[in-house]
Amino acid sequence: MTKIKGSTVLITGGAAGIGRLMGSMCLHDGAKQLIIWDINKEKLEETTRELRALHFIVHPWLVDVADVSQVVEIAGKVKNEVGEVDILINNAGIITGNKDFKDFTHAEVDKIMAVNSNALMHVTLEFLPGMIRKGSGHIVNISSAAGMLSNPMMSVYCASKWAVSGWSESMRIELEASRSGVHVTTVNPSYIDTGMFAGVKVNPVMPLLKPEILAARVVRAIQGNRLFVRSPFMVKLVPFTKGIMPVRWFDLIVGRWLGVYGSMKGFRGHEKGKNS
Template sequence: MTEITGRTALITGGASGIGLLMGRMLLERGAARLIVWDASEANIEAARAALNPFGAVTFVRMDVSDTDAVLAAAERLETEGTKIDLLINNAGIVVRKPFLEHGHADIDRTLAINTAALMHLTRALLPGMVARGGGHVVNIASAAALVTNPNMSVYAASKWAVTGWSDSLRQEMERGGTGVRVTTVLPYYIDTGMFEGVRSRIIPILQPEDVARRILRAIERNAVFLHMPSIVRLLPLLRGLLPTRALDFVLNRIFGVSSSMDDFKGRQSTGEGPVEGGRGSR
């Protein structure tokens, strides 16, 4: 069981949405210190007012797609003696458009924020966790890592990659007897700004408070995967059992997956990138 009381946590994309909620809940559960990275100065200022009454919080404006800046910030933590016990890789963006309409910059930025940033930051902090014989890495992937969704190809690719990397990392940490835990979170659409305008025909859109609570409970229980809602667990089974065309019919005609983003608006850009913020901002 992962103990939260007295620990130091770092959340990327932690100044809004479920990132902000998880930060508050960590402090309520007795976390000794919370470090919040976010790309939006406006979100940071709002989060500062929301979180400071609950405990010690350090805010850093950080674009996690800037690998040099991420590594420099991680090194500063090491230099000042800050030991990260819990890393929640939560920052993410979504660009919804057909693949042929993606610019190369769209592709690079989505993969940099949604995939590469998690790997670089974890790689920087992991040696300290291993040396101390414990720690917990939480990677927020997506139910989109289990299905294909037209007009979401690059986003889906970024989350499929996170899921494969995250669980491979878990096995390495377990086989090495490191004491470091890894949890992979695969949520459906969450009712926050990142997926504003999304419609869901059968599966209920998730509520942020409930999502944040369930993630913290998964951390405390050392869960390997957290699927939300539970029906998401069936997706790999359906993919294995059904012919591809039959699966397309079930997902798109019955569940409406392919049309769920037709009215997507997302968060309006603040000049820092397309529809930015963590899954925390979902």
């Protein structure tokens, strides 16, 4: 069991969406202090103000997790000024447009991979050695159902989230094999009602998840050292279904009949200026 009470928690992208909720829940569950890394100054200040008004200890840092030099510099400051991190939640993520792969630019590909995949590894490299030295810690990596499924009009986002799933699980196996005492949870949710995927088409089998419920599941998964959070239930069935079904059947039943492959058609994303 990972104890949240008395712990130091760091959440990337913790100024908004599920990151903000998970941070607040950890503090309400007794975390000693919360470190928030985010690129959105306004949201970072707002979230910090709100949590400090409840007498919680919050350390906000304006960081672009896609910039390795910033990650290394600010991680050094965190270790010197706040101390080692007990629970790291790699949550910051972005999505660019609803378009076919042929319409992406090189810059867009690099940006999505840098924020959604590479950043998680660079941030973890900064805090994992401290956890291994202490013989305890918990790392949560927010992937997506798109890290287990293929989906048109979000090919680069899928690529970035498949990368997270593969890396996170590989690291989990290594850390277990070496009896490090460090736990890893990989999170694969379907669409969540945070505005990041505003406009997407959902259905009763793949409903829009409530952010509060998903965030609470992740916090419980940390406490219970769960390997995965896969939500809604349909996401748990993906590996089995893909394993037994011929691809063309999967395309037809899951892709077309359940509407997964058409889900991005109405995508608008965050209202401009509301989030980064």
